[in-house]
Amino acid sequence: MILRLSLFVFLALAHANFAQTSEELLKGVILKINSVKDYKADISIKAEIPFVKVPIAKATLYFKQKDKFKVVSKGIAILPKQGISDLTSFLSNESKYTSLLGDSKTIGDIKTKLVTVIPNGENNEIILAKVYIDPTESLIYRTVLTTKESGTVTVDYTYGQNKKYGLPNKMTFSVDVKKFKMPKSVASDIRNSEKKTKDKKENKGVITITVIGYEVNKGISDDTFKKD
Amino acid sequence: MLWKNTRNEWIKITSKIRSYLGIGALTVLVVVVQVALKADGGSFISYVTASFEQTLSFNGKILNGNLVAFIVLQMLIVHVPLLIALVTGDLLSGEEAAGTIRMLATKPISRTQIVLSKWIAAALYTFVMTAWLAFLSLVVGKFIFGEGDLIVLNSSGLNIIASDDLPWRFALSMLIAFLALLTVSTLSLCFSAFAKNSVGPIVATMAVIILFTIIGTLDVTVFDAIKPYMFTTHMAAWRSVFEVPLPWDAVWESIVVLLVHIVVLLGITILRFNKKDITS
Numbered sequence: 058m059i060l061r062l063s064l065f066v067f068l069a070l071a072h073a074n075f076a077q078t079s080e081e082l083l084k085g086v087i088l089k090i091n092s093v094k095d096y097k098a099d100i101s102i103k104a105e106i107p108f109v110k111v112p113i114a115k116a117t118l119y120f121k122q123k124d125k126f127k128v129v130s131k132g133i134a135i136l137p138k139q140g141i142s143d144l145t146s147f148l149s150n151e152s153k154y155t156s157l158l159g160d161s162k163t164i165g166d167i168k169t170k171l172v173t174v175i176p177n178g179e180n181n182e183i184i185l186a187k188v189y190i191d192p193t194e195s196l197i198y199r200t201v202l203t204t205k206e207s208g209t210v211t212v213d214y215t216y217g218q219n220k221k222y223g224l225p226n227k228m229t230f231s232v233d234v235k236k237f238k239m240p241k242s243v244a245s246d247i248r249n250s251e252k253k254t255k256d257k258k259e260n261k262g263v264i265t266i267t268v269i270g271y272e273v274n275k276g277i278s279d280d281t282f283k284k285d
Numbered sequence: 286m287l288w289k290n291t292r293n294e295w296i297k298i299t300s301k302i303r304s305y306l307g308i309g310a311l312t313v314l315v316v317v318v319q320v321a322l323k324a325d326g327g328s329f330i331s332y333v334t335a336s337f338e339q340t341l342s343f344n345g346k347i348l349n350g351n352l353v354a355f356i357v358l359q360m361l362i363v364h365v366p367l368l369i370a371l372v373t374g375d376l377l378s379g380e381e382a383a384g385t386i387r388m389l390a391t392k393p394i395s396r397t398q399i400v401l402s403k404w405i406a407a408a409l410y411t412f413v414m415t416a417w418l419a420f421l422s423l424v425v426g427k428f429i430f431g432e433g434d435l436i437v438l439n440s441s442g443l444n445i446i447a448s449d450d451l452p453w454r455f456a457l458s459m460l461i462a463f464l465a466l467l468t469v470s471t472l473s474l475c476f477s478a479f480a481k482n483s484v485g486p487i488v489a490t491m492a493v494i495i496l497f498t499i500i501g502t503l504d505v506t507v508f509d510a511i512k513p514y515m516f517t518t519h520m521a522a523w524r525s526v527f528e529v530p531l532p533w534d535a536v537w538e539s540i541v542v543l544l545v546h547i548v549v550l551l552g553i554t555i556l557r558f559n560k561k562d563i564t565s
Binding site for chain 1: 336339341342344346347436442446447450529
């Protein structure tokens with residue numbers, strides 16, 4: 058009898074787990090996102106972009122609900138235009154999109170479910186978002202964003218100590234880099250004839266953001282987000 | 286005796302008003318560029334980053350003293366040769382025009398030493414002009430715009446160089462710029478040995494620079510063989526110092542070509558002055 062009951066409970070839980078709808082999966086993610094009122098993160102940025110040579114940059118990232126976001130760096134830091142905070146603020150407003158449940162996919166050793174998010178309005182920068190969510194921990198492990206201006210941006214997330222807040226300790230962005238148009242004034246470089254790069258074909262750039270440390274829900278003044 | 290004569294030559298240079306024209310013009314030009322960038326530096330930055338701005342965002346202080354110094358150097362290094370030739374093109378021919386060359390030749394010093402002392406004084410003036418350009422662009426630029434990483438656009442794309450990696454690069458670039466300007470000084474001194482008035486050597490120097498620059502920029506295969514040996518090709522070598530990784534081979538090649546030009550032109554000047562029939 059006990060065995061039958063245990064089997065019933067197990068099957069019921071398993072069914073409940075696997076039968077999560079796309080809305081429920083996203084709700085779990087949003088709950089985690091909303092548990093973070095603000096955060097400050099020290100990050101290091103490694104950019105490997107065609108036609109750009111840049112040293113590893115150190116920066117501080119500030120976020121405050123609902124959509125306040127700022128990056129402060131001593132040197133020049135290159136970040137992707139899309140994919141850092143815009144997806145989470147977009148997902149937070151459930152009335153603005155429709156979601157569909159897709160296939161399962163294993164990313165690393167994590168089994169994820171694909172949720173396709175389509176905005177309801179026509180003026181969104183994000184045209185389509187594919188979000189791979191771990192249903193057991195409600196964590197996003199990969200997003201593929203198709204945007205109006207920035208092409209396709211793929212982001213892979215790795216989690217560490219701040220898993221409970223849904224905050225990754227590493228984000229790897231894969232971005233489309235458009236043709237490099239060299240201004241004519243620069244075309245007269247000394248060794249120009251040796252390396253003509255006038256019409257380079259489209260390529261992918263990879264930007265890796267590694268979080269050195271988070272300070273979550275410690276309170277951040279609105280003044281921090283004022284433009285310098 | 287050489288150093289004593291060099292000191293006299295330096296005094297002659299510093300006592301001429303035209304020597305300060307160059308420094309004054311340089312100061313005005315740099316200040317104008319810096320004021321313009323302070324007022325509307327944003328448009329220049331978007332010109333540099335335009336190709337990447339759809340996908341990437343550039344954070345941090347892009348318009349800083351290092352970038353302004355780089356822009357100033359790029360804009361003015363082309364015009365400084367004229368300002369230098371104004372002074373160095375007059376060193377030998379000016380003596381002839383003023384009738385003081387006979388008195389100079391009667392001094393207990395060889396003609397070679399006379400040329401060398403004038404060349405050392407010209408080199409010193411060139412160094413002062415280069416150092417003044419460096420001071421205005423870097424020190425004043427950093428005072429107005431602050432410190433920061435340097436973003437440089439060249440034919441291979443965008444290079445971003447960390448601020449702590451820049452002092453030695455600026456020092457090396459100024460050294461190469463000095464060598465390029467010293468080549469111009471030596472060229473004008475060389476022309477000066479052939480002329481009897483000051484205007485000729487100055488105009489001839491600028492004519493050679495313009496002619497060689499045009500040949501260098503023409504994308505015609507006929508000139509490909511001579512381009513690597515023209516000093517004007519290597520006058521922009523200071524820019525190579527801001528490439529990552531630094532093309533040492535190309536930098537050394539430019540230094541050697543410029544040094545060879547200086548030695549050959551100085552040799553021609555000495556030969557000419559030694560054989561010159563000083564009658565006036």
